Amino acid sequence: MSRKRMIQAMNEALLEEMERDPRIVLFGEDVKASLFGDTKGLWKRFGPDRVRDTPICEALISGMAVGAAAAGWRVVCHMMFGNFVYTGMDGIANQAAKLRYMTNGQIKLPITYLAVSGGGRSAAAQHSDAIHPVLANLGGIKVVMPGSPADAKGLLKAAIRDDDPVFFLQAAGRGGEPGEVPDEEYVIPLGHAAVRRSGRDLTLVAIGPMVRPALKTAEVLACEGIEVEVVDPRTVVPLDLEAILASVRRTRRLVVVDEARDTCSVASHLAALVVERAFDALVAPIRRVTVPDCCIPYAPVLERAVLPGVDRIEEAVRATLGWRRGT
Amino acid sequence: MSRKRMIQAMNEALLEEMERDPRIVLFGEDVKASLFGDTKGLWKRFGPDRVRDTPICEALISGMAVGAAAAGWRVVCHMMFGNFVYTGMDGIANQAAKLRYMTNGQIKLPITYLAVSGGGRSAAAQHSDAIHPVLANLGGIKVVMPGSPADAKGLLKAAIRDDDPVFFLQAAGRGGEPGEVPDEEYVIPLGHAAVRRSGRDLTLVAIGPMVRPALKTAEVLACEGIEVEVVDPRTVVPLDLEAILASVRRTRRLVVVDEARDTCSVASHLAALVVERAFDALVAPIRRVTVPDCCIPYAPVLERAVLPGVDRIEEAVRATLGWRRGT
Amino acid sequence: MAAAGSNLPREELLEMYRRMMLIRRMEEQLARDCAAGKLPGPVHLYVGEEAIAVGVCQHLSDRDWITSTHRGHGHFLAKGGDPARMMAEIYGRADGICGGFGGSMHVADFSKGIIGANGIVGGGIALATGAALASQLDGDGRVAVAFFGDGAANQGVLMEALNVASLWKLPLILVCENNGFSEFSPTATVTSGSIAERARPFGVPFVEIDGNDVVAVWQAANAAVRRARDGQGPSLIEARTYRTRGHVEYEVTFITEPYRGEAEVEAWRARDPIDRFARRLREGEPGIADELARIDREIEAIVLEAVHFAEASPEPEPASARGHMFAAVARGVEP
Amino acid sequence: MAAAGSNLPREELLEMYRRMMLIRRMEEQLARDCAAGKLPGPVHLYVGEEAIAVGVCQHLSDRDWITSTHRGHGHFLAKGGDPARMMAEIYGRADGICGGFGGSMHVADFSKGIIGANGIVGGGIALATGAALASQLDGDGRVAVAFFGDGAANQGVLMEALNVASLWKLPLILVCENNGFSEFSPTATVTSGSIAERARPFGVPFVEIDGNDVVAVWQAANAAVRRARDGQGPSLIEARTYRTRGHVEYEVTFITEPYRGEAEVEAWRARDPIDRFARRLREGEPGIADELARIDREIEAIVLEAVHFAEASPEPEPASARGHMFAAVARGVEP
């Protein structure tokens, strides 16, 4: 184990996978200079054929990834910020998500799209959207959201080896808080949730960057003897629903924390799945801690007011535990 | 009252509003020829200044709508098919949905985007996406989904008069089934659900094109004495949650029908809202009748298999009514 | 111009005739089927534009890549796609080339290098650029061709592709089929200046040709494909042509006012690429008429067989509708 | 070249000097603030490029429209935006021009025709096209200017705008600020051929100018704005310039290898647009030095006042964060 930031863990995953498989090509805007650090050193190591700086033209590069993958290469396409995915949305939503299905499974599309998603750094509305609900709704895109450096490395390796279009969304910007990362080779298969902390009183599902504040909240509440189980789905598509249901059936209470705007969020979807499949187990309403249906503002004080944090999570947990029929 | 197809009702709304307000400009691809019929006759009536055929360049026109609205015009921008919205997504998601908020409400953005959304006509994956969950998650876009010709007219008029970006999604393609439309002038304000049929046994919320099959299902079940209340939200953003809650609190059972892919659908979101706000009232799991997380296929038999229809709605209603704790 | 054809081997000329005629007769069948209400979805026919697909694809092998448009039957057949399986696809049957999942706007056969028709105008341009990148990386002389319309030329992605392909010297051939209309808008009303010239500022060679002259197309494509295979980078070909049928087969049901004159259509029918080519072939070698007639009969049989194949094919299994979204989903986990 | 300035009224020259200096000093302040950790978000400074915004905006009134980029302080100030309220915005304060909701990349003031900075590279181009459409419909001689970088010129939306603006003869002026870099990529590595020439195939007049010469910019903009006001349609101006500071202020914290040589930066510093202009003014009229010094002092005071204003301004109300997404929401209904 070594302590690393998420971005370093991602950098290692990219390096190891490109080393391992000579048919991986990586491109995007300024991947050579590497704004975030995730692609640092790759250009030097693998040369200008396999690591390519593109012009600014998201509409082209998102679709180029599809063409190159259909033609037999394994593609890593860096979209930089989640909001720029909108600029290149045609390649994602109309091509990557559909080409395999429309052609009756004639091809595999091994593409990993990378993007930073979510707020918290005063980058304002056009650099802070959490785009995973939009991507998840497309149906044909796998969506990976790591909650720790170790997961980031293992999941990114799995994403690259996956034969389908995967969006790997990291919230860490230029680093992220450090965490322990195994030194030996490992891969974390997509679609397996992790129970980050066990507890019998309430299930707290936290997605991607929300895992940290969720764990902090659980810690705080533990001092009062409240045992919160923190479940990290790790991938939104495919979704490890069984793991979530198993937890809720035990704790009988659910709060979901999701850094998405509330309407049609993954939090909403999880609530819908659980109320459908585990209605009998539930003894309290399912609460969501999400971003209200607004843009992400610039000023830190405003941004903090809309992003889920320990305060709001704690409040939701307490409210859920305190809920009684007929109140 | 006169019997009209939805597309005629929309055509009348556009004509009447452009007549009424000389500061409305309408543009899009082939709005003069009018593929669907909704913009038929407008070019002749209002001339080439106010009714403009654009080249095929969705990325530009979606953003042009924002610039023209910010500069003081009331804009109707035709995006043709829902899937082409992805091609022009930057203008919608990064500009229209955000410009007012980012600038602290300095401006109004009176834009009505028009698009046909959803499947059912063997137009296949790239012409059949139901895009309302994606739009609703953006936060800054109002989303209107009429379920009848009369509603289409009144809601489109409200959308055009609205000072915010509104997506008006019609499922009717080139016509739609006829319905009664009032002859006199009327406007249906956004954000008001309608109870299409009263019933005490179960609330069936049906969105846009799903209203018809929902009503048919209710009719079928009525023969057996099952009284289903059909609620049509009419607009997804803003959402008339109170009307839905009021109904569910009475019937205590909810099924939502939504022609969206299941993950992060509006159906999921409604289920989440209701389980949060009316948990106490619920006596059975909330079921969703949606599109599985796949593309819309071409062959009619395949398409029917993925789109919600009377059979699947009926099944969901029966399952919900038959549900007993501990089963 | 007639002499231009004489440089080409006779077999190649006959093959081009055969392919053009195959496309024509297949689509005439589809037009009848559509009128008879036999087709579940919309079809956009390529009638009058066959010389472009055929003249270009003549230079390509199964290992080269093409991307196509909503008007994609011609490209599919010119690149060697199977007529019967295409027909079955458009009929929405299980033996369709895409199992009935795609339909007319998505016919594709990757084993033949056909990345497929595309319902998104301009959508194929980025895909072809990606395939050209893959070809360059493979370094085995493959090329990628993007067919697109004059309407698609107004999508910014074309310029993005010109820029990247020029920078990276990608083996990409951009073939613009300028048929004078973007749906119902005459090109001049929605397209300023010259499409071919749009390549110039990017340093990409371009040429404007008569797209109804299959030999002219063959020659322009020959130069562009050679350049690409030799690692000299992309080219753009603008081929002038005309669609003598509607934008979409059932347009008469909703277009109430004509968007073009019958005289214009007639003038272009007189320049029909197949008639012209047949005439030229007969002028060069009067005895060839028999051979052409033999080919015509052969094609009639192929079309008939395609229809039988398609009609005999079952409808797809409804239960399969959710299938194959993903190549692999983790075990024990529901997507 | 020095003579070129002499056609312009002295007051206009001094005003341009004043505006350039205002931008420069405001941004030098921001650079210090950023280094001191006082700015919550990223800032992209315009230092070295001031002549472009100023030379262009000199021709515009509050009723004309501009759209800007992530590097937008210069355009905001050149178009008459309030320095103190801009400073407060970048500090994230309630009295910021956008109430702290936008920050550096979104400074906007519609009352001054400033549609705003834009965090999406190329995003302003479509907005300006729309504003040009509105101006044309209003028929009162207004124009719209889109400022964008060389990197943005590779976004297809530029070509889409050229096409539509040419077809409709929109009063649109496209101003490309070619500063030699797209983030950390030298222009030549990501941009093929000539940006200015990209206007040619659309029939749009274009000119390439020295963007560090405010008089040259003034002249090119003069011609383009006149054309636009007279209903003759769009123009494209490519102004060559250089950013002498980083792409983004804190780039030193993550760029470990230099992406350009110090000599290159020095060479461009020697061509600093403000120094050059001041020198030219002094050469033309030695006595003007006092006046320039007076302006310098005046600006120092403005900057100081802006800082005080910003620092004195309270943080926004957290409770207001959800506000003003919509102009109107139906009564009794929750969004």
Ligand SMILES: Cc1ncc(C[n+]2csc(CCOP(=O)(O)OP(=O)(O)O)c2C)c(N)n1
């Ligand atoms: C992104 C997108 N926008 C609009 C359409 C609707 N549409 C289908 S075909 C067409 C016209 C295409 O014109 P052109 O590229 O010249 O091809 P042609 O039909 O003439 O062969 C349009 C606008 C579409 N399919 N995709």
Ligand SMILES: Cc1ncc(C[n+]2csc(CCOP(=O)(O)OP(=O)(O)O)c2C)c(N)n1
């Ligand atoms: C759509 C989009 N893609 C990428 C970015 C990230 N980005 C910000 S600035 C920039 C470079 C812009 O270069 P240029 O247009 O030349 O402007 P300059 O910074 O040189 O002024 C990039 C790639 C972005 N903001 N928006």
Ligand SMILES: [Mg+2]
């Ligand atoms: Mg055409």
Ligand SMILES: [Mg+2]
């Ligand atoms: Mg630049």
